[in-house]
Amino acid sequence: MAKNALQAQLLKAGLVDSKKAKKISKQTQHAKRIGDSESLETKKALAEAQAQKLEKDQKLNQQKQQALEEKALRANIIQMIKQHQIADTDGDVSYQFVDASKVKKISITQKLYDQIVAGHVVIARLEDGYALLPRPLADRIDTKMEGFMVVSNDTAEDTPEEDDPYAAYVIPDDLMW
Structure with missing residues (x-):
């Protein structure tokens, strides 16, 4: 027996025989199964694209946050320098x-x-x-x-290299020219 009204009407009118109706219904069922697998693939691709977009947005937000933190730290340091100079x-x-x-x-x-x-x-x-x-x-x-x-003149003396031929000649760094 036909599954939908259109097939029933075509059988009554004699335009389609029962073999042809079964073949068409099998084709539609097959198309539905293939369509379901395609829709699963599209859903997977869509979910993957959303996950990639979310990851990209998180990275971008993290970079913006780091830039803001660095800017705030720089402003804080400048304020410290101005106060304590x-x-x-x-x-x-x-x-x-x-x-x-x-x-x-x-x-x-x-x-x-x-x-x-x-x-x-x-x-x-x-x-x-x-x-x-x-x-x-x-x-x-x-x-x-x-x-x-x-x-920033360190109080620790620089250690000369072992094979430095001029190690014995110390050059003072506070010469007045």
Whole structure:
């Protein structure tokens, strides 16, 4: 017997015989089964695409979050430098140092000059200029984010290499030119 009304009407009208109706119903069942497997494949592909999109969005959000955290940390460090920089630096002694392969020069007092050479005071980059900071604060800033310290004379002596022919000739780093 025919499964749907259309097949029943075609059989009554004599346009289709029972063999042809069975063949058509088998073809439709087969098409439904294939369609179901195709729909499963499409559902899997869609779920995979959604998972990839979700992963990509998470990575993008993580990168944005890291950028915001870095920006906040940078602003925090700049605020710390501004609050704790040594204020009375103007003097008649000039101190020259290298920043980004350029020689820079600042005028400071003799006391600050001696402290910089001894390693008690550090020169830090502050927006367009430079700031003088006490060594403990500079160390804390350097552990949080590198790149702010320009001149940091360590108190530890540099150990010369064993095969250095000029190891016996010590060059002082506080020469006045």
